[in-house]
Amino acid sequence: MAAPKKSVTKEAGQEKGNGSPPEFTREQELRALRDMLLIRRFEEKAGQLYGMGAIGGFCHLYIGQEAVVVGMQMTLKKGDQVITGYRDHGHMLACGMDPKGVMAELTGRRGGYSKGKGGSMHMFSVAEHFYGGHGIVGAQVSLGTGLAFANRYRENDFVSLAYFGDGAANQGQVYESFNMAELWKLPVVYIIENNRYAMGTSVTRSSAQTDFSKRGLSFNIPGQQVDGMDVRAVKAAGDEAVAWCRAGKGPYILEMQTYRYRGHSMSDPAKYRTREEVEKVRHDQDPIEQVRNRLLAGGVSEQDLKSIDGEVRDIINGAADFAQHDPEPDPSELYTDVYR
């Protein structure tokens, strides 16, 4: 018998309209601020290093979307797994991976998480339960479902978070995974980071159903649309979804409505949207500014916030410094790690 279902899609849209999400404690606000700042400053630095030629290939920045991973990470316990695509720097930092190791992977040095062999799009940390870092659009969705399969198989109560984009949401294997996940009640939260564009293609030009929370409807998977620019809303929806999965009720879909400020990758001229559109989101909805303003209104001093900013900048400068001075991999590494 199927477990009783919360038929969420429709009501969730309305839920969202009804007032703001539950307040954060001051500790939560401060943690969210620090974690989001860490990602923002890291990405700004990565952009700079790319321009200098220290980072090569593709480099996809997460600036603007920070509230999504930071809010979701607040719902997890140690042992829950995370997997995503190539826009992965933010996810790794949120999982607690060392900015030095991430930045050194971007510059292709031996101290990087993949010893310099993977680069920006392919990084992993078994210790932090971060399973990548995948370059092929949509592949992580089946893989993330497989992580959940392993949890179910071992009868533990860990949950897998599979992040993917609005563009990836059109790949066939996503729906093959949805079907099996619900059929076998696998504990996976599908997090669709709807940043409105897949490269230069807007959601409305690629998707027949643009309400991504409904994408699991025909498989009976519940879904919610979430304001992905408000870290509290992310956390609240994430709590529900993770609890649903942990209770053995099967998968859950969260559509995070968010926005990327930068081009798709460093080589995207971004002619498919106006500067005004970007400026408006930045000005009205910036996830970091929202928290900062609430903290200031709540009596935290400008000075305190400055010192958080300073601490984060030091970490990032240290990471950039390490990543530029760490040596390249030893040539003997060319033939290692093909088999074990």
Add this chain to the structure above:
Amino acid sequence: MPIQVLMPALSPTMEKGNLAKWLKKEGELIKSGDVIAEIETDKATMEVEATDEGTLGKILIPEGTADVAVNTPIATILADGESASDLAKAASPAKQEKAAESAPPAAAKTEAPAPKAEEKTPAAPKAVSEPEPEVPAGTEMMTQTIREALRDAMAEEMRRDPDVFLIGEEVAEYQGAYKVSQGLLQEFGARRVIDTPITEHGFAGIGIGAAMAGLKPVVEFMTFNFAMQAMDQLINSAAKTLYMSGGQMGCSIVFRGPNGAAARVAAQHSQDYSSWYSHIPGLKVVAPFSAADYKGLLKAAIRDPNPVIFLENEVLYGHSGEVPKLDDYIVPIGKARVARKGQHVTIISWSNGMTYSLKAADELAKEGIEAEVVDLRTLRPMDTETIVASIQKTGRAVTVEEGWQQSGVGAEIAARIMEHAFDYLDAPVARVSGKDVPMPYAANLEKMALPSVAEVVEAAKAVCYR
């Protein structure tokens, strides 16, 4: 100290760009995130955002300057309190130090009745290739990039045949992820230049279905790495249907896009699929090198009644070459080209492998070894005749490919030489290839993983016993 703004690298393969326009004047205030200049790469015009705050001190490279190398200082920014007199001490950001690079250490019984004599398996028919059309003497040539040659080939075929259309990711409004389809949407409209969602398996199948119904799709894969999503349709549907239907129903369709390594995009985005497709009966596989061949072979591929896999190379897109100015310049599929004549050793390659091969031939000439360089251009059907004719002359062969050795195209060429020119060989065939590892990201390892001019030179000398 004033900060230097450097010419940024804006794509994996960019080495230089044009400084199109300054959007800020000397003395103007700049905030981090402000657009300060526009830079043209060969793909697009990009905006450069300031990452530092201050006043634009001095513009070092005026607008309109072409071919500015990446990392050249283009302007200085003065921090609060600094003035023009501080400009002299502008600091350049730390130079990338290069780590030392060195080569790495391197018989069952069956119940089935025996076939009767008259049922002997017949010999496979020889592929007959059309003779290369002579470009009439005095034909005017024009210099074009390979990117432009491809675009012109598609545009000409679309003008000629209303059943030809282009479908793929970002081909229309974005003008192509690598700007190959620039202008096609404007000329042919959204009915014939079609953006798809990111659904390779689905749109490849839709293309094949449309071709079964008689249309002539050109399906662009953003890169061939993503065509693996569609592999089943390419092999099981496109390649085999004609045979399975006893010749009733096939599909005239082209699958095209960049194949092979670009630069620093790592294992999942840098793979040479030449040997994969070359394995499959029912497919034709084309992988040109020169601009003229890109144009003439793509036109031939679009007209071909069979499924054609057209392997391009991102690194070559910006390269220019001479293309005959003819109304209808077609290069036949299945015909190799001797790109350089020589009598001591034959180097056989295709696509970007030709870059290493031709440079190696120059090097070898300096040492008195005249290499004949054969550009296969088509991998299936393979032009064995041209290869054999060259071996009969030189007695020695080196194959060059970016792909891996095992079951690679070089292995196939070596086998054919053994079968058809064994008696002419003075040395075993040598293979230069990508190393037997997934493509690493780190700059030093990536360089080692790819074939090099030095390796081709070394292999050529080895087969010449020099």
